[in-house]
Amino acid sequence: MNTEIINIGDELLIGQVINTNCAYMAKILNQNGITVKYITVINDDSTAIKNAVTLALQRTDCVLITGGLGPTKDDITKHCLNEMFNGKLIENKEVSTHVKSFFERRNLPYTDTNRSQSFIPDCCQIIFNPVGTAPGMIFNSNGKLVISMPGVPFEMERMMDSVIPILLKHYETETIIHKSVLVSGIGESFLSDKLEEFELNIKNINNKDKSSRFSLAYLPNAGVIKLRLSMKCSKRESALEKFQIQYSALKTAVGDFLIGEDDKSFAQIIGEKLQSKNQTLITVESCTGGNIAHSITLNPGASVYFKGGIVAYCNEIKNKTVRVEEDTLSIKGAVSEETARQMAENAVKLYNTDFAISTTGLAGPDSDGTDTEIGTVYIGLAKRNGETIVEKSCFKTSRSNFIDRVTNAALFLLWKNI
């Protein structure tokens, strides 16, 4: 069963607001076996709305609309749908009672503009809006449902709780299963070569067994790739077992580059690994400027394993906080293997942790006056037992992407060593 989401709103077409509604809806719908085939964004324009709904009814089984239900003049969704389905706007007692009490509770007057929200097409079924004034509306177009919801995210989210059971009752749906693994330490094209056999195999399975369909998606981001395995299945029986066999095969094929599962972030995976081993970490960052510490502390409970960090941006701080020798800084340079080594090694000792990771590099866009190539970075890892590793890399990219890539490379070095 396929649906189309139509989001209505000028603010989406000028890039003023990021469309989070469609991602929320798509996620919930998918989890319930409902495929989103198209997402269309249009402005509050009568012709655009009517054309979009007509097209969606031609190409999908169900249309979910958000936006344009407010009381102001620029909101016209209700009027358009009323005209399309040849209805009449009639004051709905249930809605007017709710809207009235909504304003009364806030000590606000029940004006004509507010009252207009209670006028509902007589050709639709309403969905109660517990957290706002505009109700949802369900129109039936020759068996296909057209559902209109408010565009305010938290009103839509609450209303989706009512919409999902309505859809599951009205339509026969497929089972969809998704699971993701996180991969690092390998580029997208090399990973694709590594997974060639696995991908051929799921293709063969798709050809042989028409009751299910596997697919694999690559979602790369600054040195980390999320691999998502999906299976659509018309038979519910033994779907999970069938999926699990291929999911295990995928994990085997990824091998040593697999760093985690279940939609967790890289920093979260590392945090859990440190916590399970009762180990602690300190970060000493130069070119990443605090981004590694920030990634780690985004996760609740980080204080259990993360003692803290130093952003050793200038040489003076490298020397004062983690005692990088002045001679090293002046002779070898701030961006050098020796500096990265001392940053990590000294931090492990000074702050008594199991691990310290250090970064020192040249993000650019400008040179630092030495002959160090822009993009060069040294990443250090020191352990409590005295062992230290320093890796050199070069990421020629934008400043912010450089910071993200070095962050992920540092997390990968740490991950391999926990």
Next chain:
Amino acid sequence: MNTEIINIGDELLIGQVINTNCAYMAKILNQNGITVKYITVINDDSTAIKNAVTLALQRTDCVLITGGLGPTKDDITKHCLNEMFNGKLIENKEVSTHVKSFFERRNLPYTDTNRSQSFIPDCCQIIFNPVGTAPGMIFNSNGKLVISMPGVPFEMERMMDSVIPILLKHYETETIIHKSVLVSGIGESFLSDKLEEFELNIKNINNKDKSSRFSLAYLPNAGVIKLRLSMKCSKRESALEKFQIQYSALKTAVGDFLIGEDDKSFAQIIGEKLQSKNQTLITVESCTGGNIAHSITLNPGASVYFKGGIVAYCNEIKNKTVRVEEDTLSIKGAVSEETARQMAENAVKLYNTDFAISTTGLAGPDSDGTDTEIGTVYIGLAKRNGETIVEKSCFKTSRSNFIDRVTNAALFLLWKNI
């Protein structure tokens, strides 16, 4: 001139990734006088891609496509466009040289999968991709341009810098002028009250002079509001002068809450202010976990004014690095005015800077076992002259939004005092 954006990717239709690409593109296009009429999201499916491009060519003047250009098997955009425009895939020397050197620089082999990226339809013009391997492609369909770009956000963003001049040369567009001011220290609804007269005035001007149209947009983000004034204008003559009068009026209306102009980030504005006064900063962060340092170091040249930072996450580090007294931590607590004060005051002295900002708070979602309310934060600012200010706030929100709000509140405190 109208365009349609088509974003291709299964991950968008299952809600795994929020579609930030279309918002970025819509924003840049609008700033250049190009109206986005539709945004369509579809999956990596040959029929869906061809139908969407055909429909877009019927209803708009220009089609901008992202996604599906990777080297892996699920990426088929190039092949679909090649078929639609009756082209032949031919190895492009310019692209293959770039792709080869891209892998050589990383000491990685140039495999067949990578080589496949150099095969380009002979019926398109290519757009160089400086930060990735897949080039952009421009097809001409009876005068209407169909432009295909990578879906990786930072690759697409860099490529849009090349696409905009191509569009402006190919199409006739209206003059659009935008300028933004950054506002902090005031909530959105209070700012809206403050600007009531200004907004009424531009409305009157729109009614009187039909050759131009002013609009004002509020873009709030974690305690900072960007106000964007736009003017669409059919006559190029004296457009800038006309705009400038209202822009000055806007700045006057915002008054003391105006912190910067020209689409600069808050941290960037602060960096420029510090640099112009030859002053230096150190950060001592607990609950913001390195995010303030990260925001500051995202800007090239930050090392001139930013000496570095401490992420004093656990009490031991607060004591060891910036010498917060153990008694203070055990009696007053880590989240206290006194701790924030010592963090900032001691850092200014120890690291010999003009300013130190400190944060200590309880981000949540879990309590720290004391009776401190979740969301509480103390922000400290110490100056070289011995003066120290500590502000208490409470932000009840998600963990990541709490971190962003405290970061902006700390930057605002610093900004007022430079």
